[in-house]
Amino acid sequence: xxxxxxxxxxxxxxxxxxxxxxxxxAIAADQQPLGFFEVHAENYMGAGxxxxxxxxxxxxxxxxxxxxxxxxxxxxxxxxxxxxxxLRRLCALYQPESFSEHLAWSSHGxxxxxxxxxxxxxxxxxxxxxxHVDETQTxxxxxxxxxxxxxxxxxxxxxxPETEFLTELTQRTGCGLLLDLNNVFVSARNHGESxxxxxxxxxxxxxxxxxxxxxxxxxEAGAPLLIDSHGAQVADEVISLFEWTIEQAGPLPTLIEWDxxxxxxxxxxxxxxxxxxxxxxxxxxxARRLDRxxx
Numbered sequence: 474x475x476x477x478x479x480x481x482x483x484x485x486x487x488x489x490x491x492x493x494x495x496x497x498x499a500i501a502a503d504q505q506p507l508g509f510f511e512v513h514a515e516n517y518m519g520a521g522x523x524x525x526x527x528x529x530x531x532x533x534x535x536x537x538x539x540x541x542x543x544x545x546x547x548x549x550x551x552x553x554x555x556x557x558x559x560l561r562r563l564c565a566l567y568q569p570e571s572f573s574e575h576l577a578w579s580s581h582g583x584x585x586x587x588x589x590x591x592x593x594x595x596x597x598x599x600x601x602x603x604x605h606v607d608e609t610q611t612x613x614x615x616x617x618x619x620x621x622x623x624x625x626x627x628x629x630x631x632x633x634p635e636t637e638f639l640t641e642l643t644q645r646t647g648c649g650l651l652l653d654l655n656n657v658f659v660s661a662r663n664h665g666e667s668x669x670x671x672x673x674x675x676x677x678x679x680x681x682x683x684x685x686x687x688x689x690x691x692x693e694a695g696a697p698l699l700i701d702s703h704g705a706q707v708a709d710e711v712i713s714l715f716e717w718t719i720e721q722a723g724p725l726p727t728l729i730e731w732d733x734x735x736x737x738x739x740x741x742x743x744x745x746x747x748x749x750x751x752x753x754x755x756x757x758x759x760a761r762r763l764d765r766x767x768x
Contacts, residue, residue, distance in 0.1 A: 484509050484536050484570045484682060484726035486756075488749040490741055491540075491730050497527050499738035507745060509536035509570065511728050515543045518559045532567050538682065538728070539563065541574040546605045546619070547592045548578040557612050564613050571682060571726075573618035573651045574609070576602070576639070593628035594638045599645075606646040618681045620651035623659045623701035636674040649681040654714045655707070655730075659688050659699040668714055677722040685715060685748060686730035704733035706744060715748070719755035727752060 487508025492500075510531050517524055531537060544556060564572060577589035592598050610617055621639060633641075639650060652675065661668035687705030691698045707715075707729065719725060729744045 484538055486724040486726055486752065488745040488752060489536075489538065489726065489728045490745050491728060491732065492527075492531060493731075493735050493741075494524070494527060495735065496738045496741065497530075501530060504534070505742070506749070507535065507742075508726060508749075509538055509728075511538040511540050514539045514541045514560060514563055514572070517563060528567065532569075537567060537569040538571040538573065538726075539567070539569045541572065542589065543579060544574050544605075544609065545577075545579045546574050546609065547576055547590075547598070547602055548605075549598075549601055552605055552608055557609065560609075561612050564615065571618060572613060572615060573620055573682065575620045576622050589622060591622055591624050591626065591628070594631040594633040594635060596633070599633065599638060599641060603642055603645045606642065606648050610646065610648065616647060616649055618649045618651040620653050620684070621656055621675075623653070623656040625663055625698070627664065634674070636671060636676070640676045640679075643676060643679045648679075650676065650679045651682045651684060652677075652680045652718065652725075653684040653686070654718065655684065655686040655688055655703075655711050656701055658708070658711050658714060659701045662697050662699050665697070668710075669717065672714065672718060677718065680722060680725055683715065683718065683725050683727040684730050685711060685727060702733055703730045705731075707747075712747075712751075716751055716755070719752060720758060723759040724752040724756045 485508040489507050489509035489511060492510045492512050512528060517528055541560065544552065544560070546552070560572075575589045577591065579589055592602070606617065606619065619639070619642065621635065642648060643650060657671055658668050661671055685707045686701065686703045687707055689700040689702040689704065691700050715727070727748045729741065729748060731741055731744070735741075
């Protein structure tokens with residue numbers, strides 16, 4: 474474990490939303506009943522202007538999560554040092570409570586793809602990802618979270634189950650995990666597996682944030698295919714996984730992701746408040762269970 478611990482404050486165990494500039498007016502009009510906002514780090518790597526003015530406004534009033542989509546932490550190639558330096562400057566400027574990235578690759582040979590592509594789960598891949606996580610944590614001086622992917626195909630080379638891969642990654646590097654429950658459901662349905670079975674073997678103790686989102690059902694002729702679209706309300710099946718997770722682990726910082734066909738602010742806020750209600754319920758139940766254990 475090579476990273477420099479800056480002992481950053483954690484995100485509050487409340488509901489948050491991904492910030493969209495079209496919502497800024499509504500957000501700025503009044504204090505919002507949210508625990509945090511999350512932004513994509515790559516959208517704020519330019520110098521100054523309206524994006525940074527809006528982000529400073531949010532940073533002064535709410536907890537902040539930076540979510541990376543371009544580090545390509547799963548690539549066998551070296552990390553882009555310029556990109557990492559930009560991330561370091563951004564974290565130093567805004568001091569977010571959390572920084573997260575994806576268990577995926579998105580660049581090769583200097584070409585960047587507008588997608589988060591899957592990895593074969595092998596010992597060789599694990600060693601590469603662990604080295605990249607170590608390098609990132611050392612550069613940023615903080616523990617980072619790694620997000621489980623939504624997958625549509627499996628590699629024949631994979632010989633480590635995804636949950637074991639993630640567990641070993643946390644043990645080698647000290648990183649935390651971002652548990653995307655929509656990704657869990659999408660992947661399980663696409664591969665004909667049990668989402669609850671996946672969660673039962675997931676290292677919940679390492680989870681620092683949960684993501685909830687909507688999916689698109691592209692199934693045809695009985696062949697299941699769900700797409701992690703981030704373009705709809707959170708499905709009931711994903712909410713059920715969320716309730717199970719926070720019943721087991723207690724309340725956790727929970728983000729509503731809605732990146733496509735973005736709704737008006739009242740609808741997005743209402744989605745977050747539904748999650749907040751479930752977090753309150755889980756908090757009461759979790760506290761009662763802890764009290765019984767202490768007797």
